[in-house]
Amino acid sequence: MAKKSTPQKLGSSQIGGVDLQEVERLLEFMAKHGLEEFEYERSGFRIRLRKPFSQPMGFSRAVSAPDIVIAAGPSGHAGPAATAGATSGTTSSGTAAPDHAGEAGRAASEDVHVVKSPIVGTFYAAPSVGGEPFVKVGSRVDEGQALCIIEAMKLMNEIESDVAGEVVRIFVENGQPVEYGEALFGIRAHRKK
Amino acid sequence: MFRKILIANRGEIALRILSACRELNVRTVAVYSEADRHALHVRFADEAICIGPPRSSESYLNIPQVISAAEIANVDAIHPGYGFLSENANFAEVCEASHITFIGPTPDAIRLMGEKDKAKEAMAAAGIPVIPGSAGVVPDEESAKEIARDIGYPVMIKAAEGGGGRGMRIVRSAKELIPAFRTARTEAEQAFGSPNVYMEKLIERPRHIEFQVLGDKHGNVVHLGERECSLQRRHQKVLEESPSAAVDASTRQKLGKQVVDALKKIGYSSAGTMEFLREDGGNLYFIEMNARIQVEHPVTEMVTGIDLVKSQIRVAAGEKLSSVLPPVEFRGHAIECRINAEDPETFTPSAGRVTAFRVPGGPGIRVDTACYADAVIPPYYDSLIAKLISYGHDRAEAIVRMQRALDGFVVEGVKTTIPLHKRILADPDFVAGKFDTHFLERMPALEAKAKAK
Numbered sequence: 140m141a142k143k144s145t146p147q148k149l150g151s152s153q154i155g156g157v158d159l160q161e162v163e164r165l166l167e168f169m170a171k172h173g174l175e176e177f178e179y180e181r182s183g184f185r186i187r188l189r190k191p192f193s194q195p196m197g198f199s200r201a202v203s204a205p206d207i208v209i210a211a212g213p214s215g216h217a218g219p220a221a222t223a224g225a226t227s228g229t230t231s232s233g234t235a236a237p238d239h240a241g242e243a244g245r246a247a248s249e250d251v252h253v254v255k256s257p258i259v260g261t262f263y264a265a266p267s268v269g270g271e272p273f274v275k276v277g278s279r280v281d282e283g284q285a286l287c288i289i290e291a292m293k294l295m296n297e298i299e300s301d302v303a304g305e306v307v308r309i310f311v312e313n314g315q316p317v318e319y320g321e322a323l324f325g326i327r328a329h330r331k332k
Numbered sequence: 333m334f335r336k337i338l339i340a341n342r343g344e345i346a347l348r349i350l351s352a353c354r355e356l357n358v359r360t361v362a363v364y365s366e367a368d369r370h371a372l373h374v375r376f377a378d379e380a381i382c383i384g385p386p387r388s389s390e391s392y393l394n395i396p397q398v399i400s401a402a403e404i405a406n407v408d409a410i411h412p413g414y415g416f417l418s419e420n421a422n423f424a425e426v427c428e429a430s431h432i433t434f435i436g437p438t439p440d441a442i443r444l445m446g447e448k449d450k451a452k453e454a455m456a457a458a459g460i461p462v463i464p465g466s467a468g469v470v471p472d473e474e475s476a477k478e479i480a481r482d483i484g485y486p487v488m489i490k491a492a493e494g495g496g497g498r499g500m501r502i503v504r505s506a507k508e509l510i511p512a513f514r515t516a517r518t519e520a521e522q523a524f525g526s527p528n529v530y531m532e533k534l535i536e537r538p539r540h541i542e543f544q545v546l547g548d549k550h551g552n553v554v555h556l557g558e559r560e561c562s563l564q565r566r567h568q569k570v571l572e573e574s575p576s577a578a579v580d581a582s583t584r585q586k587l588g589k590q591v592v593d594a595l596k597k598i599g600y601s602s603a604g605t606m607e608f609l610r611e612d613g614g615n616l617y618f619i620e621m622n623a624r625i626q627v628e629h630p631v632t633e634m635v636t637g638i639d640l641v642k643s644q645i646r647v648a649a650g651e652k653l654s655s656v657l658p659p660v661e662f663r664g665h666a667i668e669c670r671i672n673a674e675d676p677e678t679f680t681p682s683a684g685r686v687t688a689f690r691v692p693g694g695p696g697i698r699v700d701t702a703c704y705a706d707a708v709i710p711p712y713y714d715s716l717i718a719k720l721i722s723y724g725h726d727r728a729e730a731i732v733r734m735q736r737a738l739d740g741f742v743v744e745g746v747k748t749t750i751p752l753h754k755r756i757l758a759d760p761d762f763v764a765g766k767f768d769t770h771f772l773e774r775m776p777a778l779e780a781k782a783k784a785k
Contacts, residue, residue, distance in 0.1 A: 259383050259400040291400035292430075316404035318382040319397065320366060 162186070252302045254324040256317045260291035264313040272313075274324070278306045286324055289317065304328040333649050334358050334409045334433065338402045339373065341413030342392060344702045344719060345625075346373035349411045352641040361405040363398060365391035367710040372702045379405055386712045392416045395423050402432050409433040409648065415714065418624040419446060435648040437547075437602045437623045444598065445621040455606075455618045458594035463609065463617040465532025476513045476531065480506065483533045489513060491520035492528035499523055502534055535617065537768040539610040540564065541576050542622075543591050544632045546640070547600040548647040552654070555588040556632050556640075557662050559605075563756065565679065565772045570749070571756060572628035573667040574635050577727070577765030578610055587616060603629070603644040612768075627670065627719070630700060634666035634723040664723055665730040669738065669753040671701075671718040673709045676752040683711035687745035692737040696723040696730070709746055717748065727765070731757060 169177050169188060177188045256262070264272040264287055273285050280286065285297040286306075308325030311317055336359040339349045346362065350373060353360045362377035367386035374380040381401040384391030391397065393416055402410055410432055412418035418436065421443040427434035436442070445451045456462045464483040469492055470476050480487050480503065489512060491499025499520030501512040513529070521527040539562040547553040560576035561569045575584070591606050603625045608616040629640045638657060646656045673682045689705040701718035703709070709717060720737055724730035735757050741750055755775065756762050762771070 259381060259397050259404065261404060292396050292403070318401075319384045319391075320382055 162188075250304070250328040251307060252304065252326045252328050253322045254286060254298065254300060254326060256289060256319060256321045256323055257298070258289055258291050258296060259319050260289040260296070260317060262311045262313065262315050262317045262323065263288040263290060263295075264309070274306050274309075276306055276309060280304065280306060280326065298323065300324070300326060302326055302328045334407075334645070336361060336378075336405070336407045336409075337435070337645070338363065338398070338405060338407040338410045338432075339377065339413065340392065340398050340410050340417055341415070342368055342371060342373060342702070342713065343716065344700045345413040345627075346371075347376065347702045348641055348700055349413060350376055352639065352645055355639075356642060356645060358645070361401070361407055363392070363401050365712070367712055370708070372704065372707075381405060386710060388416065388712060392713075395420075395426055398423075399426055399430055399432075402427075403430065407432060409435055409645075411435040411645065412624070414624050414627055419622070421446065433648055435602070435645055437600055437604065441598060441600055442623045445604075445623045448620050451621055452618065454598060455594055455621075458597045460590055460594050460606075460618045461616065463532050463535065463619070466530045468530060469528045470513070470531050473510055473513060476509060477506070479531050480509055483531075486534040486536070487531050488534040489516040489529050489531050491516065491524055491526075492530050493520065493524035493526045499529060535609045535611045537612045537770070538562075539576070539578050539768050540569075540607065541579060541610050541616060542605045542607045543588060544626075544629070544640070545591060545595055545600065545604050545606060546643060546647065546653065546657070547595055547602060547604070548653045548656070549601045549650055550652050551596060551599065552652065553592045553595045553600060554653055554657065554660060555591050556636050556638060556660060557588070558584060559628055559631055561628065562767055562769050563762075563771055564769055569628060569670065570772060571667065571669050571753065572631055573665065573727070573730070574631040575662060575665065578614075583614075583616070602648065603640055627716070628668050630698060630719060630721045631666040631668045634698070634721060635662050635664055636660060637663070664725050665727040666721060666723045667727075667730045667734050669720045669734065670716055670749070671720055671741070671743070671753070672715040672749045673717045673746045674715050674749050675747045676749050681711065681715045682747040683709045683715075684746050685709075686717075686743060688742055689744075690740070690742035691718070692720070692740035694733075694737070696733045697721070697737045698723070703743075717743070717746075720753075731763060 165177065165179065165186065165188060175190050179186050266273065266288065273287055274280055280300045280303065282300060282303045284300050286300050287298050288295045289298055290296070304326040306324055307327045310322045310324065317323070333356060337353055338361040339346050340363060341349070342364065350360050360377040362373045362380040363383045364371060364374045364380060365384055365386050365388070366382060368374060369382070381404070383397040383401050384394055395417065398417065410427055412423070412435070417423040419442055421439040424434040424436060424439040424442055428439065444454060452462050466479045470479060485506070486502060486504045489501045489503065499516050501516045503509050503512045516529050517527040520529055539560065541558050541560055543558050544556040545553060546556065557574060558576050558579050559572050559574045560578065561572045563569070563571040605622040605626050607619050607622065609619055610616045625641060625644055633640055643656045647653065674680065675682055686703060686705060686707045686709065689703055691699045691701065698721040699718055700721070703717045720734070720741060722730045722734035722737055724733050735754070738750055738754050738757065743750065761767055
């Protein structure tokens with residue numbers, strides 16, 4: 140498969156941190172060079188594109204190597220591991236975070252910390268069905284504060300923040316299955332003074 | 333039939349199970365550790381779920397993670413492959429409690445076979461020959477004499493609590509017995525804190541021979557002939573073949589029937605292997621049972637034409653053996669070489685990036701592998717990177733096909749055991765079928781030969 144780095148200049152339209160214009164450009168690039176499959180990675184951003192006829196079956200959301208995978212890297216400003224292919228049912232709706240993938244490099248210096256899922260399970264934003272979520276974008280959290288619940292084997296596991304700061308991004312939706320290491324929250328850490 | 337199966341394994345066996353599922357039109361879910369993000373089982377499965385960091389204790393062996401993955405992917409069965417959770421009775425129980433079919437024997441059967449002493453007892457009670465010996469600890473010198481006389485010299489005295497050669501004595505005649513018994517007890521006491529020893533018949537120049545079996549959930553069991561697995565290094569099999577040159581048709585039939593009857597008695601309901609040691613004189617004694625699909629299952633598939641993994645899945649789904657299997661016939665000869673990412677001289681694992689990978693083909697050659705050029709062999713798991721299987725109308729043809737396939741197998745970037753296999757296949761004793769489990773220990777250092785070339 141081709142791996143290629145191209146200079147970045149990004150537009151602003153995006154869904155859940157996925158820059159659509161950039162994806163469009165990558166798709167054009169694939170068409171132009173007759174590529175069946177394309178994988179591209181740079182700081183905080185990974186994408187894999189595959190033409191629909193080169194895969195045998197559809198993939199389900201979040202638990203797969205889907206048509207298009209965009210995974211948050213260590214700096215965390217890229218979008219969620221969202222499926223953007225034809226089989227996609229859900230794509231994270233915008234969470235009003237102003238950052239986008241193109242700013243991943245800069246983001247690293249902004250202390251945005253990504254809280255990742257330590258286990259495989261089902262993500263719940265609130266402690267009870269229909270209840271108020273633990274946190275929302277803009278919430279201030281302390282270190283050790285509960286951010287969400289991940290249900291695994293009928294057990295409710297509270298996931299705590301490992302930093303103090305402001306929630307700037309929620310990468311997953313209520314009720315969604317998550318895998319090990321999947322990005323859950325972006326938290327802009329309070330600067331230590 | 334199942335709708336969707338989670339494959340709780342990695343490497344070639346994960347791909348092997350994936351192939352079986354594809355042919356059965358069952359959807360697949362791969363699980364993987366962070367070290368296997370680019371592994372082929374992840375790419376070829378319908379879905380894939382990361383279940384943890386590289387260390388297998390935190391991923392492939394982590395029962396809560398595997399079960400959670402099965403639940404979020406909504407599968408109706410889990411295939412454990414071999415190794416990892418395949419013979420974990422607790423895992424099989426958790427699957428049951430979670431209403432997921434464990435593709436393997438019942439938890440009780442796994443537990444029984446996991447405790448070797450109990451397995452031996454159960455098999456002896458069911459009429460299978462076991463190595464003659466003391467039933468438990470030998471209490472005193474008088475009993476030692478009596479037992480040794482009953483089972484016949486040479487005998488072996490072994491520490492009950494230990495292993496690794498300490499507290500172990502080989503006794504060839506009655507006059508050596510008492511001194512050997514005393515020193516074995518003293519050694520055992522010093523090494524393991526208990527002077528308890530037991531005694532069994534010494535099997536000289538043993539061959540390791542095993543019977544493949546398959547049972548269903550309706551009380552039916554068949555055997556699919558034997559495999560010769562004597563070529564081992566530190567109890568790890570290196571090369572296997574079927575049939576064994578040391579088993580004739582009448583032995584196969586007689587022991588095969590005993591095995592089938594014994595497993596019907598305990599209600600064995602999946603693929604499994606009964607392992608035996610064959611002594612020089614020709615007697616075979618049961619040593620243990622592997623309650624799983626095995627690495628070397630392809631040689632049996634080649635000589636019977638039966639797809640063992642598909643059959644195992646179908647019986648787990650409740651089908652009867654009579655509808656799964658054609659009449660069992662044995663035809664031709666098959667050999668499997670385990671290609672490990674190891675230094676062929678020192679046998680130390682050789683992890684790293686594979687820079688070139690060229691697989692042989694042609695008549696009678698099968699390669700089961702999850703490796704590819706540019707793949708990285710992680711250091712966290714076992715070193716098997718490919719199984720090279722040859723088939724011929726007889727043993728001689730299987731050997732020459734294997735030789736030319738080994739010559740055409742190119743792996744660069746990591747060291748492999750391919751040179752070791754070339755030497756084995758060229759060895760006159762191997763070609764003549766004359767070997768036992770100590771064959772590889774006697775082989776002179778590889779490197780010297782390689783340099784001389």
